[in-house]
Amino acid sequence: xxxxxxxxxxxxxxxxxxxxxxxxxxxxxxxxxxxxxxxxxxxxxxxxxxxxxxxxxxxxxxxxxxxxxxxxxxxxxxxxxxxxxxxxxxxxxxxxxxxxxxxxxxxxxxxxxxxxx
Amino acid sequence: xxxxxxxxxxxxxxxxxxxxxxxxxxxxxxxxxxxxxxxxxxxxxxxxxxxxxxxxxxxxxxxxxxxxxxxxxxxxxxxxxxxxxxxxxxxxxxxxxxxxxxxxxxxxxxxxx
Numbered sequence: 001x002x003x004x005x006x007x008x009x010x011x012x013x014x015x016x017x018x019x020x021x022x023x024x025x026x027x028x029x030x031x032x033x034x035x036x037x038x039x040x041x042x043x044x045x046x047x048x049x050x051x052x053x054x055x056x057x058x059x060x061x062x063x064x065x066x067x068x069x070x071x072x073x074x075x076x077x078x079x080x081x082x083x084x085x086x087x088x089x090x091x092x093x094x095x096x097x098x099x100x101x102x103x104x105x106x107x108x109x110x111x112x113x114x115x116x117x
Numbered sequence: 118x119x120x121x122x123x124x125x126x127x128x129x130x131x132x133x134x135x136x137x138x139x140x141x142x143x144x145x146x147x148x149x150x151x152x153x154x155x156x157x158x159x160x161x162x163x164x165x166x167x168x169x170x171x172x173x174x175x176x177x178x179x180x181x182x183x184x185x186x187x188x189x190x191x192x193x194x195x196x197x198x199x200x201x202x203x204x205x206x207x208x209x210x211x212x213x214x215x216x217x218x219x220x221x222x223x224x225x226x227x228x229x230x
Contacts, residue, residue, distance in 0.1 A: 035219070044210065044221055044222070044223050044224050045159075045167065045210055045212075045221040045224075046221070047217075047218055047219040047220065047221070050217075050219075059217055061217070061218040061219075062218065095166055095167075097166075100172075101214070102155070102214030102219055103157045103169060103172045103212075103214055104157075104159075104167070104169060104212075105168075105169035105178065106166075106168075106169075107166035107167055107168070108166065109166060110166050
């Protein structure tokens with residue numbers, strides 16, 4: 001079955017960077033893109049950006065443009081999201097999701113990133 | 118950016134009764150080239166990631182019970198649960214994928230009365 005498995009929870013200090021991985025299985029990785037969405041505690045969903053697993057093209061939400069980098073490794077069918085210059089309000093669960101024409105199905109289980117001094 | 122506004126923020130419905138959730142977009146998400154509405158609905162249960170229920174405003178995903186239905190066009194959309202079951206307790210989000218940045222509604226929490 002189609003599955004996305006993300007890396008484990010992270011605790012980071014303000015100003016640091018975090019890199020979350022998302023291992024895909026059960027489908028041809030390069031056929032779909034991967035989007036990243038985050039959810040702050042008790043809050044709604046916020047799209048961060050998209051990457052084509054076919055050619056690496058990216059589309060970032062403007063508010064993250066300067067701080068986020070999305071990459072993929074087709075040899076391991078893994079997508080990565082790196083967020084730099086972390087602030088306390090970046091504390092959230094970060095999700096990867098297979099992008100089917102910009103609908104998200106399925107989603108990874110989520111990775112909690114806590115930013116605290 | 119397209120702003121998605123859901124109503125109500127929460128609702129409590131008796132088991133077996135109908136639940137209706139509304140979603141309004143700040144601009145049309147109907148694409149004239151293919152006459153499709155770029156609107157999806159997700160269900161998120163506590164401690165779980167969201168699950169895609171409906172795409173293209175009204176197309177139910179495989180395996181989604183037929184008590185879930187989506188309707189609407191342009192800027193006004195509705196998710197209906199025709200007969201609420203205990204397992205439907207969740208937060209429901211609408212999502213526009215007409216243009217980037219992709220955006221979501223604020224969510225509607227559905228509970229049992």
